[in-house]
Amino acid sequence: MNDFGAQDVDVVVIGAGQAGLSGAYHLRRAGLEPDRDFVVLDHAPRAGGAWQFRWPSLTYGKVHGMHALPGMELTGADPARPSSEVIGEYFTDYEDAFGLRVHRPVDVSAVREGEGGRLRVETSEGVYATRALINATGTWDRPFWPRYPGQETFRGRQLHTANYPGPEEFAGRRVVVVGGGASGTQHLMEIADYAAATTWVTRRPPVFREGPFTEEWGRSAVAMVEERVRQGLPPKSVVSVTGLPLNDAIRAARESGVLDRLPMFDRITPSGVAWDDGRVVEADVILWATGFRPVIDHLAPLKLRAPGGGIEIDGTRAVRDERVHLVGYGPSASTIGANRAGRAAVREIRRLLDASLEVR
Numbered sequence: 521m522n523d524f525g526a527q528d529v530d531v532v533v534i535g536a537g538q539a540g541l542s543g544a545y546h547l548r549r550a551g552l553e554p555d556r557d558f559v560v561l562d563h564a565p566r567a568g569g570a571w572q573f574r575w576p577s578l579t580y581g582k583v584h585g586m587h588a589l590p591g592m593e594l595t596g597a598d599p600a601r602p603s604s605e606v607i608g609e610y611f612t613d614y615e616d617a618f619g620l621r622v623h624r625p626v627d628v629s630a631v632r633e634g635e636g637g638r639l640r641v642e643t644s645e646g647v648y649a650t651r652a653l654i655n656a657t658g659t660w661d662r663p664f665w666p667r668y669p670g671q672e673t674f675r676g677r678q679l680h681t682a683n684y685p686g687p688e689e690f691a692g693r694r695v696v697v698v699g700g701g702a703s704g705t706q707h708l709m710e711i712a713d714y715a716a717a718t719t720w721v722t723r724r725p726p727v728f729r730e731g732p733f734t735e736e737w738g739r740s741a742v743a744m745v746e747e748r749v750r751q752g753l754p755p756k757s758v759v760s761v762t763g764l765p766l767n768d769a770i771r772a773a774r775e776s777g778v779l780d781r782l783p784m785f786d787r788i789t790p791s792g793v794a795w796d797d798g799r800v801v802e803a804d805v806i807l808w809a810t811g812f813r814p815v816i817d818h819l820a821p822l823k824l825r826a827p828g829g830g831i832e833i834d835g836t837r838a839v840r841d842e843r844v845h846l847v848g849y850g851p852s853a854s855t856i857g858a859n860r861a862g863r864a865a866v867r868e869i870r871r872l873l874d875a876s877l878e879v880r
Contacts, residue, residue, distance in 0.1 A: 526634070526649040529559050530873055532641045533654040534631075534818075536562035536622045537569025538589065539848030540656035541611065542862025544620045545590050550870050554621040561643060562624040563661075567615055568608030570660035577686040577710055580606040589614050590859050631655075631844075632821035639822075639843055652869045655819065656847045656858075659812035666698070666810055670788040676804045681707070684807065690715045694802055696793055698784075699809030700726040702764060705779065707809055709769060712778045719801050721793070723784045727763035728770065746850065749833050752826020755814065755850030814849055836865040842872060 531547060533540050544560050552558050566572060580586075581599025586607065588594050592614055597606045615622055627644040634640030634649050641648040663682040671678075679685075681703045687710035695715045697708050700722035712718050749755050764770065773779045785793035785801075792803040816824075816831065824840045826832040831846060838844040845865035848858045 526640065526647040527559075528638070528649050529557060530650065531558035531652045531654060531869060532639075532648050532650040533558060533560040533656060534628050534641075535569075535656035535658060535848070536560055536564070536567065536611075536615070536620075536624070537571075537656060537658050537848065537858075538587075539658065539858035539862060540569075540654065541614060541620065542590055542859045543654040543656060543845075543847050543865055544622075544862075545618055546863050546866035547869075548618055548620070550866055554619060559648060560620055560622045561626040561628060561641075561645075562622050563627045565625050566608065567611040567622070568604065569611060570658055571607040571611075572604050573660060573682070574602070574604045575684045575686045576602045576604070578603050578706070582706070583607075587859060590863070592617060628657075628818050630818050630821050652843045652845070652872055654845050654847055654862075654865055654869070655816070655849070656862075657815040657818075658848050659814055662813045662815050663808075664810050664813050665808055668785070668788050670790075673790045674788050674792075674806065675790045676792075676806065678806045678808065680808045680810070682812070687711045687714045690805060692716050693804040694792075695719070695805045695807060696721060696801060696803045697807045697809055698722070699811065700724060700764075700781070701809060701811060703811075704809035705764060705770060705773070707807055708778055709773045711807075712773070712776075718778065719782060719793075719803070720779060721782045721784050726779075726781060728766050728774075729763040730766055749830055749850035751828060752830050752832035752839075753828040754830040816846075816849075819844070835868070836861050837868055842868075845869065 530552060533543050540560060540562070547558050548554070554560065564572060579600055580597050580603045583603045594610045623645060628641060630642045631653060632640050638649040638651055639653055641650055660682065663680040665680060684707060690711045691714040693715050694717045695711055696719045697704055698721050708718055708720055770779065786796045787794050792801050794800045822841055822844065824831045824838050824844065832839040833846055833850065836845040836847055838846060845868065847861040847865050
């Protein structure tokens with residue numbers, strides 16, 4: 521591949537959410553200069569990562585487990601304000617405080633083998649030739665839509681958490697919410713006050729967790745996710761392992777029947793959903809709170825995927841290419857995990873860069 525005209529940098533960071541900003545922060549601490557030694561590329565229109573796209577009714581006080589970025593706390597936030605505004609402003613201040621010079625909006629179309637041992641990063645603002653890559657693209661841009669028989673015949677509205685508008689739009693509607701994670705329960709509890717009726721369906725019975733989320737419990741959950749990616753399997757979310765924490769709102773919703781769960785339906789009809797045992801639920805809306813998948817298609821030319829379908833990683837490093845680090849992937853998908861992974865990735869990248877200097 522001819523890299524004529526490409527801009528040479530030591531590190532390209534793709535994505536400026538929690539994981540990408542953590543990586544950029546630690547690159548600066550390691551002595552690398554933005555726009556000279558490394559560049560941060562983000563396809564979103566403004567600072568805030570995926571948070572900027574969250575629905576208005578998700579206020580900061582409802583956010584579960586938002587961990588501060590390294591080196592700068594988020595203080596004095598109004599819990600009644602939308603999380604998209606609070607965290608968007610926090611990320612903006614963070615980028616400014618550390619001079620990270622994020623390039624946006626920039627789309628990355630492909631990362632492939634370049635010349636002289638470098639990676640070729642093809643973007644909407646040109647080509648970068650880099651010695652190392654931090655991929656921090658998250659999952660928000662790849663919502664997962666399951667397929668069920670009859671789905672195309674449904675006469676009502678279907679939408680995903682990714683474009684959930686808030687509860688008011690469901691006033692007077694009969695709504696089926698699909699998915700047993702935190703988003704599904706939040707949607708249900710909001711929509712129930714407006715909808716004519718709600719029905720909750722999940723593939724597996726939801727697991728509600730009593731008691732505090734201890735450090736030991738967290739380490740155990742992360743270890744289970746980590747084992748999957750070490751084997752090259754597609755990662756599961758940490759939440760899928762930890763279960764749903766019980767709080768007063770969830771207890772009240774369970775007592776009122778809002779969180780009474782039905783098993784997954786077998787097919788979709790023009791007017792609702794149906795089970796093979798004869799049960800039918802009429803619906804105007806099906807809301808798919810079915811999660812997201814990692815955004816990694818731009819890495820396809822590097823052939824990093826293992827036979828199990830995921831990218832096998834050791835820590836943050838792709839086993840098949842030591843130049844590539846995935847931060848915010850699998851076990852580091854939580855906000856605190858992303859912080860730690862950013863630091864770990866930069867530590868390994870520094871060793872890689874130092875070794876290549878010694879060779880030269």
